[in-house]
Amino acid sequence: MKSMGMSEVLRSIKAAEQDAEKRLVEAQEEASKILSDARKKSSEMVQDAADETVVMTQKILDDARAKAQGEADQVKAAGAEEVEKIETNSASNQDAAVKMVVDALSSE
Secondary structure, eight states: OOOOOHHHHHHHHHHHHHHHHHHHHHHHHHHHHHHHHHHHHHHHHHHHHHHHHHHHHHHHHHHHHHHHHHHHHHHHHHHHHHHHHHHHHHHHHHHHHHHHHHHHHHTO
């Protein structure tokens, strides 16, 4: 076995240091990438949650609007029935009033 000379030992140490430095830089870059990806994913999740909230709010408003419209339609229909009854009663009362006036005038 041949012993390494001092210059070879120094070169070996220098190569090991350079390799360690390279690994450290790569590890820092990977950590930065992981952090950046996590921030991006977090931002996307917040945006998705906000979008979902808007959709849910719109659905609640649409449902409430539809329910209110249904109730308004029922009130309108009931009111129309009452108006029709009043008009019918008014017409028959008018006929009776005309007959009463005619009878009163005839009896004079």
